[in-house]
Amino acid sequence: MIITDVQTYVLSLDFKFKLGAMIPFKATGLYINIKTDEDIEGWALAHWNLSNAAQKVFIDEALRRFLLNKDPFMVEDIYHTLYHNTNRVTFGIMQSTSAIEVALWDIIGKASKKPIYRLLGGMKNKIRAYASMPRGYKPKAAVGAVQSALDLGGFTGVKLRIGGRGGKPEKIIEEVRDAFPDLYLMVDANSTYLTVTDALEIAKVCAKNHLTWLEEPMPSDNLNGLARLRNKSPIEIAGGENDFGIFRFEDILTKGCYDIIQPDVTRSGGFLQCKKIDAMAEVKGVRCIPHIFGFGHILAANLHFVLSTRCDWLEFPFIPEEYQILEDPIKVEKGIVKAIEKPGIGVEINKKMFEEHVLN
Ligand SMILES: [Mg+2]
Numbered sequence: 001m002i003i004t005d006v007q008t009y010v011l012s013l014d015f016k017f018k019l020g021a022m023i024p025f026k027a028t029g030l031y032i033n034i035k036t037d038e039d040i041e042g043w044a045l046a047h048w049n050l051s052n053a054a055q056k057v058f059i060d061e062a063l064r065r066f067l068l069n070k071d072p073f074m075v076e077d078i079y080h081t082l083y084h085n086t087n088r089v090t091f092g093i094m095q096s097t098s099a100i101e102v103a104l105w106d107i108i109g110k111a112s113k114k115p116i117y118r119l120l121g122g123m124k125n126k127i128r129a130y131a132s133m134p135r136g137y138k139p140k141a142a143v144g145a146v147q148s149a150l151d152l153g154g155f156t157g158v159k160l161r162i163g164g165r166g167g168k169p170e171k172i173i174e175e176v177r178d179a180f181p182d183l184y185l186m187v188d189a190n191s192t193y194l195t196v197t198d199a200l201e202i203a204k205v206c207a208k209n210h211l212t213w214l215e216e217p218m219p220s221d222n223l224n225g226l227a228r229l230r231n232k233s234p235i236e237i238a239g240g241e242n243d244f245g246i247f248r249f250e251d252i253l254t255k256g257c258y259d260i261i262q263p264d265v266t267r268s269g270g271f272l273q274c275k276k277i278d279a280m281a282e283v284k285g286v287r288c289i290p291h292i293f294g295f296g297h298i299l300a301a302n303l304h305f306v307l308s309t310r311c312d313w314l315e316f317p318f319i320p321e322e323y324q325i326l327e328d329p330i331k332v333e334k335g336i337v338k339a340i341e342k343p344g345i346g347v348e349i350n351k352k353m354f355e356e357h358v359l360n
Helices: 052-067 075-084 091-112 139-153 169-179 196-208 223-232 245-255 271-283 296-307 351-357
Strands: 003-015 025-036 041-046 126-132 157-161 184-188 213-215 237-239 314-317 336-338
Touching: 003 052, 003 351, 025 052, 025 091, 025 296, 041 091, 041 296, 052 075, 052 091, 075 091, 075 271, 091 271, 091 296, 126 139, 126 184, 126 296, 139 157, 139 169, 157 169, 169 184, 169 196, 196 213, 196 223, 223 237, 223 245, 245 271, 271 296, 296 314
Parallel strands: 126 157, 126 314, 157 184, 184 213, 213 237
Antiparallel strands: 003 025, 025 041, 126 336
16 A cells, blocks of 8 residues: 555634633644545544644645655654654644654554554553643633533543633632532643742642642743652642653653653654653653543544553543534543544544635
């Protein structure tokens, strides 16, 4: 089998739903479609990002040529060709490379008639999920939004976002904890705090309220600051969604920045890089729970990874299922997500939504 064509599509759509006082927002995604001479196609979605339009040009003009006429089963060879023929470290480029790697696995799975998680070495066929809430809630609205997550999906864990425009983080944490004393509760600060002192203060609030982890308290490039914070923190520190590749994660793990690393298959280098990163974390006694946020192809790819590893939580973007842009949205029932057993990535794009929102 050889690759005969590579196409890219930028999608843009307004999220028109409201959960409590959540602010409306626009989401974009870069879909990659790889065709072969055996009529098997691979689909993947690069992580949403302001650079999606630039990534499209980059794939079309620079990466496509390295894929044509290659055997899609030679994933490691293709990954290293892309990696070494680019400048290796620019994040938008790694997101494109990650999505190409995922689309290759979609082809391999379809050709082998197996779901990706089984080809990677299955470890389980279901996983508990936590609801990952969008940003922008005030405390009262956060309580209402968490209640709707529990009602709709039976989640046993919920992650809130704090900092930025989110108002008083202590109030949000305390009100939600008071309302739901038994819930696994996490918070994500999305790099809000610029000093160890400020981050430590919120870490103490998290510990006092029995949270499960504090995510990305400081900018992800501040490895020394994060390591100092983790040393002092009374609660587990998670992070790594903005990092990619084995070399960067070696730095992160050696410095001891996190208790939980969060590579994302669609950002951090694809399935095989993430499997290696997970193995590096395992030998250091560090947990690996991937970052997942975006349309359904991002969730599906990371679900396959989670089911082939020791990971014990699935981040589940809590958005109405139509925004997965899938023919059959991935469901969470009683807080559990089951394996996708169809070949490859195992999900199909909702063609109607795709055609309505594609920009090119
Ligand atoms: Mg995060």
